[in-house]
Amino acid sequence: MQLEYFHMIDRIVDLKVDEKTIVVEAQVPQESTIFEGHFPGYPLMPGVLLIESMAQASGWLQLGVFRFERMPILAAVKEAKVRGSVFPGDLMSIEASLTHEGSGYAMTEAKIRVGGKLRANSALTFTLIPFPNADMRGYMAKVAERVGFPQQAVSS
Amino acid sequence: MSSTFDQVATIIAETCDIPRDTITPDSHAIDDLGIDSLDFLDIAFAIDKQFGIKLPLEKWTQEVNDGKATTEQYFVLKNLCARIDELVAAKGASA
Numbered sequence: 001m002q003l004e005y006f007h008m009i010d011r012i013v014d015l016k017v018d019e020k021t022i023v024v025e026a027q028v029p030q031e032s033t034i035f036e037g038h039f040p041g042y043p044l045m046p047g048v049l050l051i052e053s054m055a056q057a058s059g060w061l062q063l064g065v066f067r068f069e070r071m072p073i074l075a076a077v078k079e080a081k082v083r084g085s086v087f088p089g090d091l092m093s094i095e096a097s098l099t100h101e102g103s104g105y106a107m108t109e110a111k112i113r114v115g116g117k118l119r120a121n122s123a124l125t126f127t128l129i130p131f132p133n134a135d136m137r138g139y140m141a142k143v144a145e146r147v148g149f150p151q152q153a154v155s156s
Numbered sequence: 157m158s159s160t161f162d163q164v165a166t167i168i169a170e171t172c173d174i175p176r177d178t179i180t181p182d183s184h185a186i187d188d189l190g191i192d193s194l195d196f197l198d199i200a201f202a203i204d205k206q207f208g209i210k211l212p213l214e215k216w217t218q219e220v221n222d223g224k225a226t227t228e229q230y231f232v233l234k235n236l237c238a239r240i241d242e243l244v245a246a247k248g249a250s251a
Contacts, residue, residue, distance in 0.1 A: 075194055102204060104214040105197045125197060 003032045008053040009094075009147050015064050017153050020098035022061035024147070026053055028090045035088055045086035050120040051077055054110035057094040058124055060149065062106055063140070065098055066128065067154045071136070072106065076125035084119040086112070092119070104128055160207075160237040167202045168233075171195065181234035186227060209243040 001008055014023040028045055035043035055074045062072040086092060096110040105127050112120040131137040144151075158166075161181055168185070169176040172195050185191045191199065200211045219225035229235055 075197065100201055100204065101210075102197065102200055103210055103212050104217070105200070107201065125201075127197070 001026050001029055003029065003034055003049070006052065007143070008049070008056045009060065012060060012148050012150065013093075015061065015150055015153050017064050020061065020065055021095065022057060022064065022097075023093065023095045024057045024060060026057075026092040026094060028086060028088055028092065030088045032088070043088050045088075045090075047080075047082045047120070050082060050086060050112055051080050051122055053092060053094055054096065054112060054120065054122050055124055055126075058096040058098075058108035058110050058126065060144075060147070061096050061098060061108065062126060062128070063144070064149070064154055065101075068137075068140070069130075070128035071131050071140070072126040072128055074124060075105070075127045078123040078125070080120070080122035082120045084114075084117065086114060086119050090114045099123070160240050161233060163206060164203065164233060164237055164240070167199055167206065171198045171202060179233065181232075181237070183233050184228065185231040185233065185236065187231075203240065207240055207244055209240065209247055211240075211243070 001010055008026050009024045010027050011025045012022065013025055014021075016022070034046065034049075038044060038046050059072045062070070066072075091114065093113045094110060095113075096108050098106060099109050100107040105125060108124050108126070110122055110124060111118060131140075165176060165179040168174055168179055168189065168191070172189070172191055174189055179189065183189055185196065185199075196213075200213055204210055216225065216230045220227055220230070230239060
């Protein structure tokens with residue numbers, strides 16, 4: 001996880017395009033300037049970054065299901081609940097499932113667990129846009145390689 | 157069974173917190189009811205689920221942007237309901 005670049009996801013553990021589910025891992029760093037302010041003496045992952053992590057997990061799922069033909073952009077957060085704290089050094093396991101495929105939009109449900117315990121969940125809505133330019137498309141391809149996106153899952 | 161319009165009007169009223177009695181078949185979802193594109197996604201989702209169809213929002217938006225259709229054709233509620241009925245009929249025919 002590189003918080004300063006909003007790189008929340010470290011590794012795609014399991015992407016099932018047919019079942020429209022994904023599991024990813026995200027290792028919260030021990031140190032970050034974010035924790036210097038949130039909070040001194042009690043560093044804690046901000047809830048909005050937990051939501052962003054679930055959105056990014058959902059994003060990789062959609063890139064897989066829609067075969068990199070559309071870029072998912074977070075549009076709405078519903079029923080987000082932070083059920084427990086996430087601390088520096090925690091390894092988050094994030095699972096997401098696609099609950100609805102609309103025309104130009106999609107909806108997901110996502111959960112964050114640490115050590116098997118549920119820490120957050122949310123229902124998210126995304127708009128699906130064409131990649132706006134080649135730079136962004138190329139950038140996402142590089143990030144896909146970094147997080148171990150299984151290209152074979154979308155190449156058949 | 158309630159009409160397509162009654163079902164759509166109820167969806168809009170509940171999704172966007174708009175008084176049901178202000179929603180008529182001649183209401184324009186955007187111009188008259190003030191529904192924005194994000195709220196319309198929730199309406200489209202509810203319609204997709206309730207009628208078992210997939211509203212082709214991308215296609216409609218493209219047609220409007222290209223000047224091949226007007227927003228009235230798709231977003232005046234009586235016209236929207238006619239499109240829904242067509243999609244339901246097409247689904248039934250292909251089933």
